[in-house]
Amino acid sequence: MHRSLIQHLYLHIPFCHRVCPYCSFYKHTPGNTDMAAFVDAILNELTLHQRQLDLRPKTIYFGGGTPTALSRSHLTTLIHGLRQRLDLSDLQELCLEANPKTVSPAKATLLRDLGVTRVSLGVQAWDQPTLTLLGRDHAPDEATETFHILRDAGIPALNLDLMFSIPHQTLDIWTAGLHHSLSLKPDHLSCYNLTYEEDTDFLQRHQTGELDQNQDRDADHFGTTIDLLEAAGYEHYETSNFALPGRRSLHNQAYWQGADYLGLGPSASSTHQRTRWKNISDTTRYNELLSQNRVPIVESEDLTDNQWLMERIALELRTAEGLSLSRIAPSIAHWLPTLQTENLIHLTPTHLHLTREGKPLVDQIAETLIPEEPK
Secondary structure (H helix, E strand, O other): OOOEEEEEEEEEEOEOOOOOOOOOOOOEOOOOOOHHHHHHHHHHHHHHHOOOEEEEEEEEEEEEOOHHHOOHHHHHHHHHHHHHHOOOOOOOEEEEEEOHHHOOHHHHHHHHHOOOOEEEEEEEOOOHHHHHHHOOOOOHHHHHHHHHHHHHHOOOEEEEEEEEOOOOOOHHHHHHHHHHHHHOOOOEEEEEEOOOOOOOHHHHHHHOOOOOOOHHHHHHHHHHHHHHHHHOOOEEEEOOEEEOOOOOOHHHHHHHOOOOEEEEOOOOEEEEOOEEEEEOOOHHHHHHHHHOOOOOEEEEEEOOHHHHHHHHHHHHOOEOOOEEHHHOOOOOOOHHHHHHHOOOEEEOOOEEEEOOOOHHHHHHHHHHHOOOOOO
16 A cells, blocks of 8 residues: 655644743643553654654644653653654754753753754743743753753754744843844744743733734834844844754754655644544553553544645745745735735736735734635
């Protein structure tokens, strides 16, 4: 039987020593979780999927949660288990998210020895008041020290993960943080505009008026980010992502380009041949199902042509490569002259690109270019 090829693998590690109030991803403190059983469950899930799928990853990404919350022995078992089960002859990138509190020199060296090629360090902010508001458990100096630990260990590529337009975070504070980030010479920076997500403490506090949202602040912080990072030689290759030449995130680019991927772990999603499925968002139950050799999928849907097109428009529009004009329905094309007149887009013979003025409005422009669902 022919098995379908998937070249991108995501592993969700849901453990956090402290749950951040703005984060909507499935996560929890380790509690009494049997970590060895969790690692076994991840590897067993992979084995079950290999019965139907030909997995030859070009990229592997450990997200969370906090992947570095796993001990050195469990990380070793997990990554060695992947290498034993998978053909990794095409592997180009193995990325792992990290919290500054959970990376020692010994763990950084282990990550290098295990073949990790990229670490994304979740700093979020460089000033203590903003870190306190975000519920982060590290101090600014600790994040700087962790960055140097990872660099000294020889991790090939380092990313800094930052957030802007946080309540009480002035433009001066954000700008100072960007300058500090640049002084470290990271290979890549991810800079995200704070959004209030469902089922988070931050959304509740926003709804009561405790935490504000300010579009002018959003625009000022975003514009300053583009100006400073591009002047420092970073390519603005996706709305929230900047990289030195040759240092783009291959895994994330695969998402934006619509590549199929397999997700392992509780709450992880997968997409294959326009079918999307999601695992159970319950680590205890996830472990139980895999101990019984049962696939932990709880949701599955086949994407309609319109759903697929909506995603392609929304994601391609965010990238430096731009949106293929083949995605734009004839019924929508009449909007293009207006967007050009307002200097929000630039057209080439094959693609639509956002201008400097259009980039902050990427979501609104995407909505304009998405056709209505056929009735």
